[in-house]
Amino acid sequence: MPSPCKRCGEKYIYTHNANNEWCKPCQINDLKNKFLSWSDNEKIDDFIQEMQNKIVDYHDIIFEWIPFNQFRDIKEIVKNDFITFYSAIWEDGPLNYDNNGYERKRNKKVFLKCLYNSLYIINEFLNEVKTYSIKKQGDIPKIFGISQDLDTKEYIMVLDDEYCEKCDESLDEYRWCKSCQINYLEKIFTNLSGNEVIDDFVHGMRLKMESSYESVFEWIPYDQFDDIKEISKDNFNTIYLAKWRDGQLYYHDRWFRKPDSKIILKYLHNSQNYTTEFLNNEVKDYSLDKLDGVLGISQDPSTNDYIIVFQYYHCEKCGKRYTNGQDMNFKWCTSCQINYLEKNFTNWSSGNEEIDGLIQKMQLKIDSMFDKVFEWIPYNQFSNIDEVEEGEFSAIWKDGPLIFDYDKKEWIRKSDKKVGLKYLYDSQSNIGEFLNEAKAYLEDELEDIEIHGISQDPNTNDYIIVLWQNDSYESCEKCGEEYLNEFNEDNKWCRKCQMDEINNNFLDWSGDERIDNFIQELQYKIDDPINNIIFEWIPYNQFSNIKLIGEGGFAVVYSAIWRDGLLKYSNNKWTRTSNTKVALKYLHNSQNISDGFLNEV
Known part of the structure; x- marks a missing residue:
């Protein structure tokens, strides 16, 4: 639980670690005493205090009255009948919280938004201010405070540098302005299809762009494609893999192309005969998102078939986005895998329509290569059936469950799988x-029980739930301990053998029996090598670049580089991540080891 502030008694708000103790009342009072100027207008000053009282986290922007003489290099960028926008440099800059205190970020570029006659319409001006945010996270434009032009006396909003200097639109993190960039794209695109309906559609799709994260929708001349290879075909579509010579447009401070981009081409047979239907039914609903978006349209000059051009991380069989996005190591397509399972429905039947319906329903829910396939399992698949207790048996499933093979990109079976069989007597009735x-x-x-499928005993006609339970774990061939199979069924992980390997090959010890026992106690709590940390004794000479970052009454905190670094488990072996950045928390007088110190650990 958060401890109380030593100054005011309020509870600290722990923002990112226990050594950076942020007390809202004390911090606000300190700001008023040290940093903040005021407007001399009671309504404005009350509003500023109201905005400051909305702060709930050290990340939040400190809303201020900012004297106009703080601004230099003031340049007008947009002007109309109601508003003028300026760019400027704020010399002192906004307040940022770091290491238990506020400091200013000097020479910050800002925008000044001036509303005409704001001196006389203060309520309207303040309502406009409320449309901006003091939260550093989020999409709402950020505001630092209010100022006043010394000559005109107009009040001014001081905004973060998130606006286009050409048109006043907000920018994304790559300084991308929708209005200006779309206008620029419209000017540079000279490729047209020659079909007014197609060209209007391409133009409309481009206008849908909302950020630089999205794909630029284009008409792509067919002669841009090289190395075209057919990968699948049916009565309506043909899918090809190809290279786009000029390549896809990307934005990072400017537009550039990535030459020879791999792409997927989806030909729609005879689509030239129903252009409008093709656009509205086949293309319109695709997203422009770079993770699953469509890149544009082309046309085969020999067949006149229209072509939808997709990112390479779309399925080579059906053109739909891989479920695992841009991870091309796995290429998992839920749509194709569901189709595979649907075709397999004809190969089995339980003889009961309700049971078959449940099995098919569960198979159609699969959306990841890690999901288990729920199945009807013929009883003759089981061998070595042994009763564990009444109604429950252990057995070997000869063919075994379906597992998705990452390398072959297909389902395979893991034979001779040990399972549990739970009979439900008279269940057929x-x-x-x-x-x-x-x-x-x-x-x-x-909890802790997974189900593979359903079977039926041909002698009693009782239905059976086929389970994989914790008590069906296999044992390590070296030491006889049970594998921790819940970590990874195919990566049998024996805690005892692995900890013996770590202790023999990697670990140092303190020489203090009490500490070493404590370390071993924590090590033997590990039950997942991927997500658990190996707790260690780390020799002090392993640390370099030691720098003070904070101190309190009982502790001092330093940052450092741990030369050998953290132990990590990958590909069935342990390795160290060298030069790991760490924090060191020194507890004063802790050399006299106490229960209090170990409790702190």
């Missing part, structure tokens, strides 16, 4: 009750 029992496993209502 009460299908509804049996299905409710199965759904309880499927919906994770029963």
Whole structure:
């Protein structure tokens, strides 16, 4: 729990670590005493205080009265009948919180927004100010405070440098202005299809762009494509892999192309005969997002078929975006995998329509290569059936469950899988009750038990739930301990053997029995090598670049570089991540080891 502030008794707000203690009342009072000027207008000053009282986190912007003589290099950039925008440099700059105190970020570029007659319409002016945000995160434009022109006496909003100097539109993090950039793109695009309907559609799609993260929709001449290779075909579409010679447009401070971009071409047969339907039914609903977006349209000059051009990280079979996005190592397409499973429906039947319906419904929910395939499993697939307790048996599933092979990009079976069989006696007479029992496993209502599918004993006709339970874990061939299979079924991880390997090859010890026992105690709590940290004794000579970052009554905190670095488990082996950046927390007088010190750890 947060401890109380030593100055005012209010609870600290811990923002990012326990050594950076941020007390809102004390910080606001300090700001008033040290930094902030005031307008001498009671309504404006009350409003500034109101905005400051909205601060709830050290990240928040400190809203201020900013004297006009703080601004230099003032340049008019936009002007109309109601508003004038200026760019300027704020010499002292805004307040930033760091290391338990506020400091100014000098020479900050800002925008000044001046509303005409604001001196006489203060309520309207303040309502306009409220449309901006003091939160550093989020999409709402940021505001630093209010100022006043010394000559005209007009009040001025001081805004973050998030606005286009040409048109006053807000910019994204890459300083991308929608209005100006779309106007620029309209000027540079000279490629046209020659079909007015197509060209109007391309223009309309381009106008939908909202940020630099989105793809620029284009008409792409067919002669731009090289190395065209067919990868799938049906009665309506043909899918090709190709290279786009000039390549896709990207924005980072400016527009540039990535030559020889890999792309997917989806030909729609005879689409030239129904242009409007092609655009509205096939293209219109695709996103421009760079992760799953469409890049444009082309046309094959030999067949006149229209072509939809996709990012390379779209499926080579169906043209839909891979479910795992840009991770081309796996290329998982939910749509194609569901189609595969649907085709397999004809290969099995439980003989009961309700059970078949549940199995098909669960298979169609699969949206990841890591999901298990719920199946009907013929009883003759089980061998070595041994009763564990009444109604529950262990067995070997000969073919085993379906596993998605990342390398082959297809489903394979893991043979001779040890499973649990749970018989529900007389379940053939009460299908509804049996299905409710199965759904309880499927919906994770029963912890630590996973379900592979359903079977049926041909002798009794009882239905069976086929389970993989914690007590069905296999044992390590070296030491006999159970594998921690919940980490990764294919990466059998034995805690005892792995910790023995770590202790023999990697770890130093303190020489203090109490500390070493404590370290071992924490090490033996590890049950997941990927997500758990190996707690260690780290020799002090491993640290370099030690720098003070904060201190309090009982502790001092330093940043440092740990030369050998953190132990990580990957590809069935342990390695160190060298030059890991760490924080060192020194506890005064802790050399006399106490329970209090170990509790702090």
